[in-house]
Amino acid sequence: MRSLVTTLLLAACAALSLAPAARAETLLFDYVGFDYESPDPNPATFGEPGSGYVGLGTVPFLFAPLVANTALNEYTFVIQGLSPTGVLSVGSFDIINYDSGTVTIYEDAKLGGTTGTFTPNPSGGPVPPTFTDGTAILVGTLTNFQLTINTSNGMGYFEAVFNATGGSQLGNFPLNQRTGWTFSGATGEALNIPEGYAHQIDGQTFLDGPVSARRMTWGKLKNGYR
Amino acid sequence: MAMRATPFVVETTMKRWLTTLCAVLALAAMSRPAHAVGPVLDWDPAYFWMPGATFNNMPAGGIMQAVGTVDQFGSPLDFLNATMPATEYTFYINSLNSLGTTAFGPPATTIYTTFFTGGTIDVYADPTPDAVFAPNPSNGQVPSTFTDLGPPILSGVFTSLVVTTNNYTVFKVGNIEGNINWTGGTLLSYFGNGTGGYCPGLLTGGATWNTAPGVGIPGYLFRHDGKIDLQCPVPTAKSSWGRVKQLYR
Numbered sequence: 082m083r084s085l086v087t088t089l090l091l092a093a094c095a096a097l098s099l100a101p102a103a104r105a106e107t108l109l110f111d112y113v114g115f116d117y118e119s120p121d122p123n124p125a126t127f128g129e130p131g132s133g134y135v136g137l138g139t140v141p142f143l144f145a146p147l148v149a150n151t152a153l154n155e156y157t158f159v160i161q162g163l164s165p166t167g168v169l170s171v172g173s174f175d176i177i178n179y180d181s182g183t184v185t186i187y188e189d190a191k192l193g194g195t196t197g198t199f200t201p202n203p204s205g206g207p208v209p210p211t212f213t214d215g216t217a218i219l220v221g222t223l224t225n226f227q228l229t230i231n232t233s234n235g236m237g238y239f240e241a242v243f244n245a246t247g248g249s250q251l252g253n254f255p256l257n258q259r260t261g262w263t264f265s266g267a268t269g270e271a272l273n274i275p276e277g278y279a280h281q282i283d284g285q286t287f288l289d290g291p292v293s294a295r296r297m298t299w300g301k302l303k304n305g306y307r
Numbered sequence: 308m309a310m311r312a313t314p315f316v317v318e319t320t321m322k323r324w325l326t327t328l329c330a331v332l333a334l335a336a337m338s339r340p341a342h343a344v345g346p347v348l349d350w351d352p353a354y355f356w357m358p359g360a361t362f363n364n365m366p367a368g369g370i371m372q373a374v375g376t377v378d379q380f381g382s383p384l385d386f387l388n389a390t391m392p393a394t395e396y397t398f399y400i401n402s403l404n405s406l407g408t409t410a411f412g413p414p415a416t417t418i419y420t421t422f423f424t425g426g427t428i429d430v431y432a433d434p435t436p437d438a439v440f441a442p443n444p445s446n447g448q449v450p451s452t453f454t455d456l457g458p459p460i461l462s463g464v465f466t467s468l469v470v471t472t473n474n475y476t477v478f479k480v481g482n483i484e485g486n487i488n489w490t491g492g493t494l495l496s497y498f499g500n501g502t503g504g505y506c507p508g509l510l511t512g513g514a515t516w517n518t519a520p521g522v523g524i525p526g527y528l529f530r531h532d533g534k535i536d537l538q539c540p541v542p543t544a545k546s547s548w549g550r551v552k553q554l555y556r
Contacts (some may be wrong), residue, residue: 106521111351111378111532141379142351171412176475225477229418236471238482238513264480264532266513271536273345283512285351285532287522 106287109147109243109261110186110219112158114138115278116267119204127230127279128165128177134228136160136265136282137212139197140186146253147219153190157197157212160184163226173233179226184263184286186248189215202277220247221286223263235269235280243286254288261288345381346534347508348430350398352376354527355483355514356444357405362472362479362516362528365421367407371470372445373400373531374453376438377430383497383537387432395436396460397453400428403468419472426465428487428510431456443526461492463508470529472516483531484511486538498537506539 163182230237265284353375468485512533
């Protein structure tokens with residue numbers, strides 16, 4: 082009887098044990114805008130010591146678990162708090178590594194709110210306030226932020242690890258699904274870059290899939306320990 | 308005794324005024340970059356494929372293609388609604404001819420650039436939405452479900468395109484950027500530059516060869532999050548003499 086109970090208990094444990102499944106990533110939000118440096122001790126270069134990376138723009142598309150109404154609201158984003166920790170030159174490219182920063186998404190009513198406006202020459206001042214008004218619906222940390230940029234034409238890309246940490250909709254994110262990653266293209270060749278901004282950026286943030294349980298036989302579980 | 312202006316003085320003053328006037332007009336008429344901020348077309352996603360190619364080796368002579376769905380239009384096409392389910396806006400890029408991949412940099416941080424020649428782009432408005440990124444193109448659905456109702460609303464040829472990738476980004480990200488001369492399509496006239504020609508386009512955006520489910524699709528080389536900007540100069544800008552003088556202070 083005892084051995085039967087033990088077997089049953091072990092089998093139940095095996096069936097309930099968490100095993101990593103293939104995790105599908107999901108698109109969380111899509112963003113487009115411009116970047117600049119503030120502070121910007123040397124306007125002739127990007128990523129110099131003492132500078133700070135700032136990106137801002139609009140978020141035209143947001144996906145679950147975020148809840149959005151793009152017909153009624155404007156969604157904007159601000160990336161900031163990133164200071165370069167080192168630059169590696171590879172040919173005409175600079176690979177710039179940054180310490181951690183944040184990305185925040187704001188929701189601002191179209192009726193009665195203010196449209197995000199790229200104020201010229203924003204460096205040295207606060208982030209243009211039309212991008213930070215409204216409700217901060219999502220705040221995330223960005224770590225391992227790395228920007229690669231062709232110094233001859235401003236073309237490049239960046240990536241970072243994303244971790245949802247705050248905002249009015251943080252509760253929508255299950256505890257086991259708050260991490261992901263972001264990437265963006267960058268270019269200095271677009272003629273529509275406002276005065277005082279460095280690159281046009283267009284990117285996406287993905288959310289890693291949750292770690293889920295999956296069925297497993299007792300034999301497979303035992304094999305895992307052999 | 309008051310001095311009378313001699314004909315010489317009058318002529319000199321007149322010349323100065325004319326010179327000033329011409330300078331002001333010339334400066335006022337100078338082209339400068341357009342500051343219409345939004346892209347004319349934005350998409351998410353587009354997928355590129357090239358048989359036999361990898362992210363770090365796109366052999367010379369290989370042909371790269373792409374399909375995508377437009378999700379937003381900006382000026383001067385902002386009268387189009389890409390989110391209206393009744394009409395699907397898609398595009399097809401074809402005939403990009405690889406010149407081969409060049410690698411540079413140390414082993415740990417190698418960057419790969421691949422230039423392409425040729426190439427066309429066609430943008431479609433389809434009242435029977437059916438586009439699907441079926442795996443392993445070309446196949447029965449790709450590119451056909453992206454091109455199934457002509458004529459295109461826009462057609463263009465690439466004058467350049469470069470793919471930049473690397474071996475050091477954790478999430479496998481790079482860039483695809485190219486320039487387009489618009490040549491046709493039912494909405495081509497909206498891209499007029501005011502002098503009888505058309506504003507060129509800049510295709511740009513990030514690319515990833517990340518194959519994680521939900522990001523990559525089997526058989527495609529790159530997922531591209533990008534857009535097209537019109538590289539259109541503003542023909543004239545009103546200015547005052549004071550503002551012109553400020554430029555030189």
